[in-house]
Structure formats: structure tokens, C-alpha cells
Amino acid sequence: xxxxxxxxxxxxxxxxxxxxxxxxxxxxxxxxxxxxxxxxxxxxxxxxxxxxxxxxxxxxxxxxxxxxxxxxxxxxxxxxxxxxxxxxxxxxxxxxxxxxxxxxxxxxxxxxxxxxxxxxxxxxxxxxxxxxxxxxxxxxxxxxxxxxxxxxxxxxxxxxxxxxxxxxxxxxxxxxxxxxxxxxxxxxxxxxxxxxxxxxxxxxxxxxxxxxxxxxxxxxxxxxxxxxxxxxxxxxxxxxxxxxxxxxxxxxxxxxxxxxxxxxxxxxxxxxxxxxxxxxxxxxxxxxxxxxxxxxxxxxxx
Numbered sequence: 101x102x103x104x105x106x107x108x109x110x111x112x113x114x115x116x117x118x119x120x121x122x123x124x125x126x127x128x129x130x131x132x133x134x135x136x137x138x139x140x141x142x143x144x145x146x147x148x149x150x151x152x153x154x155x156x157x158x159x160x161x162x163x164x165x166x167x168x169x170x171x172x173x174x175x176x177x178x179x180x181x182x183x184x185x186x187x188x189x190x191x192x193x194x195x196x197x198x199x200x201x202x203x204x205x206x207x208x209x210x211x212x213x214x215x216x217x218x219x220x221x222x223x224x225x226x227x228x229x230x231x232x233x234x235x236x237x238x239x240x241x242x243x244x245x246x247x248x249x250x251x252x253x254x255x256x257x258x259x260x261x262x263x264x265x266x267x268x269x270x271x272x273x274x275x276x277x278x279x280x281x282x283x284x285x286x287x288x289x290x291x292x293x294x295x296x297x298x299x300x301x302x303x304x305x306x307x308x309x310x311x312x313x314x315x316x317x318x319x320x321x322x323x324x325x326x327x328x329x330x331x332x333x334x335x336x337x338x339x340x341x342x343x344x345x346x347x348x349x350x351x352x353x354x355x356x357x358x359x360x361x362x363x364x365x366x367x368x369x370x371x372x373x374x375x376x377x378x379x380x381x382x383x384x385x386x387x388x389x390x391x392x393x394x395x396x397x398x399x400x401x402x
Contacts, residue, residue: 112207114139115180118194119146122155125194129160137203144176173280196260199306206263206305217268217297220257221305238301251300255289261307268297282323287331325361333372
């Protein structure tokens with residue numbers, strides 16, 4: 101598990117995947133285009149049916165727009181990464197953006213730490229800038245801190261608050277098309293770590309996230325449960341995959357979301373088995389460590 105040892109030169113870009121949220125995207129672009137770093141920005145439009153393309157072209161002529169003929173979900177980010185040529189790429193959703201100075205700090209960390217493949221930022225939620233609960237989980241990762249990396253090692257992150265080394269992202273293939281959207285981050289973290297890239301939490305890099313509603317979108321719980329199980333089938337040992345499948349089947353007896361997730365997983369299982377590649381033993385051991393209950397609570401994932 102080795103990674104190339106050279107630092108990025110040439111700046112940082114931002115990729116935003118969006119669909120049918122022109123108003124929220126406009127707010128995000130207003131804030132990103134005002135950043136002192138003046139990043140290159142690519143908006144990847146997941147086949148919007150609203151006025152997203154017109155809005156981007158008329159209000160933000162310096163922003164590159166990439167229109168997809170069909171909704172590709174999280175895979176849209178990969179199209180954006182391919183479209184950029186900057187060695188470092190930050191992700192945004194259409195309701196998230198980066199604090200001034202954070203992109204420059206992220207690019208510097210990438211340059212100073214050649215093995216760093218992905219940086220998970222500190223996320224502040226809503227107008228009140230409430231710390232996302234994930235911040236504390238990442239900061240307390242039991243995986244510790246390796247001497248050549250700038251923060252604690254983690255195996256999870258928020259896609260809307262992540263910065264990647266373009267080379268590392270493309271080397272892994274990026275977000276997996278089988279998962280489409282929701283909970284797609286874990287698999288990418290596993291694949292980066294399996295190839296020797298560092299995945300760390302850096303609290304001094306800050307992202308803002310302003311989700312539109314407190315309640316999740318319809319079907320999100322189903323997609324998250326489906327993708328969590330598909331990720332297990334794609335990368336974890338067979339006994340783990342069977343155990344997790346049986347657990348979801350038990351929950352499905354009384355939970356319609358779990359029932360739908362199980363059905364969707366089984367429909368995609370042949371494709372998952374075709375792309376199955378188990379993780380190195382040391383990485384599987386790290387995952388088992390993360391899944392152990394904390395002394396005073398639930399498992400310490402991600």
C-alpha cells in the first residue's frame with residue numbers, strides 16, 4: 101500500500117453537484133466566487149428541470165457548467181473532477197460552501213503531506229453555525245494520528261465538506277456508481293486507505309452547510325441503509341456481509357424503509373459481487389475497531 105510522493109502545484113478547484121435547486125445554488129456560488137482564494141469552480145448539473153443552467157450562465161459567467169443528460173447522483177462529482185485540472189479539488193453541495201481561507205489551508209496541507217488523499221473538514225451547520233455532530237466523532241477517532249499526516253485518521257466524512265487530491269480520487273475511481281447517492285462516502289474512504297492514501301480530519305479547515313429542511317428527503321433512509329449494506333458486500337469479509345444482511349432482514353419485518361432497502365440491495369447484489377474486492381487485513385482491523393462500542397456509548401464510526 102504505497103502512494104506517490106509529490107505535492108500538488110497549481111491551485112485548488114471546487115466541484116458542485118446539483119439538481120433542481122437553482123436558488124440555493126445561487127447563494128452558494130455568491131459565497132464561493134467571493135472567496136479570497138478565487139478557486140476554479142465547476143457546477144455539474146444532474147439533469148435539472150428548473151432554470152439552473154440559465155442561472156449559472158447568466159449570473160456566474162466565470163463558473164464552468166457541465167450538464168449531464170441524466171441524473172448520475174454522486175457520480176456527477178467525478179465528472180467535475182475530470183473536468184478540472186487543479187491537483188486539489190474541494191467538494192460542495194448546492195447548500196454548502198467553504199469559509200474564507202480554508203481552501204488555501206487545505207491546499208497547503210496537501211502540499212506539505214504528500215500521502216494525504218482526503219481531508220475531512222470541520223462542518224458548521226445553519227445560520228447559527230452549530231458544529232455538526234460528526235465533527236466530534238471524527239476528532240475522537242480511535243485510529244490515531246500517523247506522523248506523516250496532519251490529523252487523526254478516519255474512514256468516513258461528509259462529501260460536502262471534503263477536499264481530495266485529484267490524483268488519489270481518480271486512482272480509486274471516485275464515488276462508486278452502484279451507490280448513486282446517500283452514504284456514498286464510506287466506500288471512497290475505504291478505497292483511498294486501501295491504496296495507501298491518508299484520510300484525515302483537519303478541524304482548522306472549515307465548511308458551512310445549510311440544509312434546506314430538518315427532515316430528510318423522501319427515501320433517504322432507504323438509500324442510506326441500502327448503500328451501507330452494499331458497501332459491506334463490496335469490501336468486507338463474507339461473514340460480515342451475511343451478518344449485516346440478516347440484521348437488515350430482521351429489521352425489515354417491521355420497518356418499511358428497511359424492507360425497501362433490503363429489496364433494493366438484493367436487486368443490486370449481482371453487480372456488487374462483480375465489483376467485490378475485500379480490504380487489506382489491517383484496514384479491516386481498523387473498521388472493526390471503529391465498530392466497537394465506545395466506553396460510554398454507541399460505535400465510534402466513521
